[in-house]
Amino acid sequence: MSKNLEISTLLDYYGMLLTDKQREAIEYYYNDDLSLGEIAAIYNITRQGVRDSIKRAEAVLTEAEEKIGLIRTTKMLAESLAAIRKNVDIIDQRNMRVYRSDEINESIINILKELDRLEEI
Amino acid sequence: MSKNLEISTLLDYYGMLLTDKQREAIEYYYNDDLSLGEIAAIYNITRQGVRDSIKRAEAVLTEAEEKIGLIRTTKMLAESLAAIRKNVDIIDQRNMRVYRSDEINESIINILKELDRLEEI
Structure with a gap:
């Protein structure tokens, strides 16, 4: 054993x-x-x-x-959430630096809120 | 029963x-x-x-x-993914209509790919 x-x-x-x-x-x-x-x-x-x-x-x-398959699924979920977060950060940086759109900024905040929620699963 | x-x-x-x-x-x-x-x-x-x-x-x-709690978690996941998708669509529309940033567009495509993947869980 x-x-x-x-x-x-x-x-x-x-x-x-x-x-x-x-x-x-x-x-x-x-x-x-x-x-x-x-x-x-x-x-x-x-x-x-x-x-x-x-x-x-x-x-x-x-x-x-x-x-x-909970462990398998949780691992995949964590990987996908990290990938989404990385791409949201790219959009956020671009928006902050160049476009400064309140609409995009608000959507980013909403997405980050959902990502935080999902990371606690 | x-x-x-x-x-x-x-x-x-x-x-x-x-x-x-x-x-x-x-x-x-x-x-x-x-x-x-x-x-x-x-x-x-x-x-x-x-x-x-x-x-x-x-x-x-x-x-x-x-x-x-798989059913509970799956329901919560579906709700969060739908909320993320909605906000990504808002960013996408804004980007297509106003800024036309390839960088933002690429990040959106990456996020949508992850969302598709997660929806198959």
Whole structure:
């Protein structure tokens, strides 16, 4: 079982799909870096029992991303919003420097407001 | 058990979280408008068994939206993208009519490309 960053990310997005106990065990293992033996001692079960429980939780998280794709979509969204913001800045600079149109300025402010809102998703 | 449109939407977003059999039963009921009795006959189980299975599937779908919020987020995204597009159109019209800046025009094209991409999410 390899410990990795990816599981922490999956936990952020899909942790709520796990049972409380599953989430607790997998957080001990991946976020708090406890060993299987240490987690086994907490629950008073075998190391194999902990390993199985973590494996099941991992499967739920991985499958959720395959099926729902929230991490994939959020990454794409962030890239597109950054690209939009860059182009809005170009228009803004051009407008401020050359045209000084209030109408364009107001539209830019509206767009930036929506971008801020979407970046909080 | 009230039949409604909302379950069909939940099925579109989270149907993959159900087992094949759960999904099939709930689709018979909500999308194909079969009665509990008709579905019971297909599986050769009781009406109560079908009802329980559909109830469980509904709980999975409803909980998934509460926890992950994909439908809520998608609606908000669509609203923001429409608002951005409207403001880009205002800038575009102003630019075409008055300033005819190639730089602004190019930025507008880039933004519209990203909006098209995001609308396909």
